[in-house]
Amino acid sequence: MMTLKQNFLRGSYTPLITPFRDGRVDFNAFGELVDRQAREGSHGVVVAGTTGEPSSLTIQERKDLLRAGLEGAAGRLPVVAATGSQSYVETAELTRHAEEAGAHAVLVVTPYYIKPPQQGLVDYFVGIGRLTSLPLLIYHIPGRAAVSITAQAVAKIAEQLPNLVGMKHAATDLEIITELLNRIGNEFRIFCGLEALSLPMLAIGAAGVMNAAGNLAPGRVAELCNAIGSGDLERARRVHVELFELNRAIFLDTNPIPLKYMMSRLGLLSRNEVRLPLVPITDAERKRVLDEVLDEADLLVKEDTA
Secondary structure: OOOOOOOOOOOEEOOOOOOOOOOEEEEEHHHHHHHHHHHHOOOEEEEHHHOOOOOHHHHHHHHHHHHHHHHHHHOOOOEEEOOOOHHHHHHHHHHHHHHHHHHOOOEEEEOOOOOOOOOHHHHHHHHHHHHOOOEEEEEEEEEHOOOOOHHHHHHHHHHHHEEEEEEEOOOOOOOOHHHHHHHHHHOOOEOOOOHHHHHHHHHHHOOOEEOHHHOHHHHHHHHHHHHHOOOHHHHHHHHHHHHHHHHHHHOOOOOHHHHHHHHHHHOOOOOOOOOOOOOOOOOOHHHHHHHHHHHHHOOOOOOOOO
């Protein structure tokens, strides 16, 4: 495995939403969101991950979004380009572009819908990884992709691909974390992709989190990682509890539907807009629940009733 700087690909890497305005990507707003992540202490950002609605974007929009992200970051924090698609050809194009544009790493999801065998996954990731010199992380999200990758398959990829440096793990199987670290080594960067399991995964050796709640409270999510990094488990538990309801609220409906509503309530988005087949929350009861979560998290500015 390639050698990485000690602090690179560790901590809180927020998977950013993609802002829309009247059906078009709002690149200026996206740059402002990246700037906020840098100012509020995130350790990095992910562009066009699941939270960014990548399957609803064109190839060109994903390329332009990465450029906007890099401009917004302005060298202050690493930018990871999520370049995966259901198509090998599209993934290859996006991965090559990520390196040309100046991304610091790529995150490649297991090809969805196709349900390939393990050997197909091995060959797929080895093939994609050889197209770039960037560090590559596998994105394992069986609930969305309808395919799981085994620790044995990941180890086979690592044997053939020196730039495979880690994996985002968005599943409840905690055993695979220890198995991968034992097989590949403790420098293998595993990121938690399930918000509510951030603390457990960090406690058993994950390098960081890619937590959608970082769109709402980047400083708090970063603090969780910082607490684990400094060995302060008591502080980590306290932050975990503070984030718990916020993490759960994100999945009141399909991510990022609730997240975009909450961001619009906080003034972080001017439009609560998603692309079909996703639709915004219109139900008053669910809006009330989300408002209560924001209020309990001390994120919702209270109106002056005087």
